Amino acid sequence: MSKNFVDFERPIFELEAKIDALQNVSHENDVNLNEDITRLKEKSRQLTASLFSSLTPHQVLKIARHPDRPYTHDYIQGLFTDFDELQGDRFTSSGSAIIGGIARFDKQPILVIGHQKGRGTKQKIHHNFGMPRPDEYRKALRLFRLAEQFHLPVISFIDTPGAYPGIKAERHNQSQAIANNLKVLSQLRVPIICIVIGEGGSGGALAIGVGDQVLMLQYSVYSVISPEGCAAILWKDATRASEAAQAMAITAPHIKALNLIDDIVPEPLGGAHRDVAQMMQNLKEVLRHKLAQVMHYECDELLNVRYQRLMSYGALQSDVT
Amino acid sequence: MSWLTRLLPSVSSQSEQRKGVPEGVWSKCDACSVTLYRAELARQLHVCPKCGHHHKLSARQRLEYFLDDVNYTEIASTLQTVDWLKFKDSRRYKDRLTAAKQASSENEALIAVKGRLCRLPIVVVAFEFNFIAGSMGAVVGERFVHAVNVCLKEKLPLICFSTSGGARMQEGLVSLMQMAKVSAALAKLTDHHLPFISVLLNPTTGGVSASLAMLGDVIIAEPNALIGFAGPRVIQQTVGEVLPEGFQRSEFLLKHGAIDMIVDRRHLRMRIASIVAKLIRQPEPTDTKTAIN
Structure with missing residues (x-):
């Protein structure tokens, strides 16, 4: 196990450290400790299963933000072949909080796009911690148009704390950049599949998150404002994020119950970071199925279904129009 | 009288x-x-x-000042707010709604009407800031879509007066999705060549700014209105420096190309009438209301 763990993972981490130590001893001294190792492994599995059977929304949030959690680039590597990254908004910037390009999924050419958080200080800064600025939404828009031009289905990975709140971002009209993407995506003439892989942070997430199928990984979150932001506004106290996470219903099952997403993709025991290969396998299967489903439609029908889906979000009964 | x-x-x-x-x-x-x-x-x-x-004006006052008369028809006025999450912070959402209704004398944060502007039939929607900071939940989104649908059906222009803190947290992700919903509806308006005039009032921020408000074919702001995506306090905390003078005000937006014009409220009615008439290729309108100045 990696040395990164979140607070409630500590008991699992300690057990795993023991297992690692035993394996080392066994290997270096050529003694057979298999029985003990197997016993501890089983214990670790049970402990993980028990901890993960009753996660609070705030614990899910921590898993969604886990430093070892696979990021967009890991999914690109794990799911696709022949990836060519395409860069730049063609106006002013080559920002990388959103990355994208063309690749193949089961030989089918696709356009892939997603927020990239970055690992390690240097990468994190390079990718602006996955917090897009207006230029990056406009780069995304350019890639969406490219997909439309060449009839490539779009696969979008969502993983952002939110849009970047900065002076330059406002000067470059962040609001318009997000709004325009929402408008264009609602009519983009190719199938779009969106997958929330970690954090679905507000408008920053939605700006590449309008599609024909919207999926969430089991331990991802999706929210209108970060729980810290919500707590700061409602309780004037950002440390009450745990309560805000609970109140806002940010986890996949809650959001599925509100009919705002289509499906939840199961994660390996202990979360995607504990078995990345298994995670890729799970997602690959779901993606195959979903892609076949959305590619089945004629374009106009696809757009009509997409429109009806958007109109169904929070639909209410009305007596008059 | x-x-x-x-x-x-x-x-x-x-x-x-x-x-x-x-x-x-x-x-x-x-x-x-x-x-x-x-x-x-x-x-x-x-x-x-x-x-x-x-x-600040209430949404009702706004409509009364803007339209020829108060003989307008309300659109989707009976929609009821739903407490999707049984949300509770220091107060229950239900209680907050009751208080908001009392404070604003409206049943939600958006009023949608069909009325007349210099005799031109139009649809107008106006945010009520006194209703939970004009925040956009499901009723606001749905009512906006109903207003767009009336425009589509009757081939009418749409004018929106925005003043809002953004998405309504108490409705969780349902409120975020209203951004996508209203933007998709506005795309239909574009398809049908019907003008959408977006008027930005003080303040217009967050999810409302980042959806319908910034999608106007023509975008007008009242002078010195605070307009932006992130609030100034959040930005200040993030960047840790003093924000420039006039940051996120109408004049700042005009200078940086975000809006078409700043119009004094006393000229707004006739200015919009003139813009709309040109976009729908109608004769230049004359004021049908007693002159104000």
Whole structure:
């Protein structure tokens, strides 16, 4: 196990450290400790299963933000072949909080796009911690148009704390950049599949998150404002994020119950970071199925279904129009 | 009795409640503190004649000032707010809604109507800031879509007066999705070549700014309105430096190309009428209402 763990993972981490130590001893001294190792492994599995059977929304949030959690680039590597990254908004910037390009999924050419958080200080800064600025939404828009031009289905990975709140971002009209993407995506003439892989942070997430199928990984979150932001506004106290996470219903099952997403993709025991290969396998299967489903439609029908889906979000009964 | 004198009693009683100015015929400007004759302030559509400060208007007042008369038809006025999450912070969402209804005398944060502007039939939607900071939940989104649908059906232009803190947290992700919903509806309006005029009032931020408000074919702001995606406090905390003078104000947006024009409230009605008439290729309109100045 990696040395990164979140607070409630500590008991699992300690057990795993023991297992690692035993394996080392066994290997270096050529003694057979298999029985003990197997016993501890089983214990670790049970402990993980028990901890993960009753996660609070705030614990899910921590898993969604886990430093070892696979990021967009890991999914690109794990799911696709022949990836060519395409860069730049063609106006002013080559920002990388959103990355994208063309690749193949089961030989089918696709356009892939997603927020990239970055690992390690240097990468994190390079990718602006996955917090897009207006230029990056406009780069995304350019890639969406490219997909439309060449009839490539779009696969979008969502993983952002939110849009970047900065002076330059406002000067470059962040609001318009997000709004325009929402408008264009609602009519983009190719199938779009969106997958929330970690954090679905507000408008920053939605700006590449309008599609024909919207999926969430089991331990991802999706929210209108970060729980810290919500707590700061409602309780004037950002440390009450745990309560805000609970109140806002940010986890996949809650959001599925509100009919705002289509499906939840199961994660390996202990979360995607504990078995990345298994995670890729799970997602690959779901993606195959979903892609076949959305590619089945004629374009106009696809757009009509997409429109009806958007109109169904929070639909209410009305007596008059 | 003119439309204006009809309005006066309700106007003065509301501003009294808000500002706590003692009963009487005098009022104080929120910005320059000059003492103003209340009737004169109302005649100026609540723009300070001394410093030009635009005082807040309720959505109803806005419609009454903007449209030819109050013979408008409300659109989807019976939609009921749903407490999707059984949300509770320091107060229950349900109680907050009750308080908001009392504070604003409206049942939600957006009013949608079909009315007339210089005799042109139009659809107007206006945000009510006194209803949970004009925040956009499911009713606001749905009512906006209904308004767009009336435009599509009857081939009418749409005018929106935005003033909002953004998405309504108490409705969780349902409120975020309203951004996608209203933007998709506006795409239909574009398809049908129907103009959408977006008017930005003080303040317009967050999810409302980042969806319908910034999608106008023509975008107009009232002077000195705070307009932006992130609030200034959040930005200041993030960047840790003092924000530039006039940051996120109408004049800043105009300078950086985000909006088409800044229009004084007292000229808004005729300016919009003229813009709309040109976009729908109708003759130049003349004012059908008693002149204000």
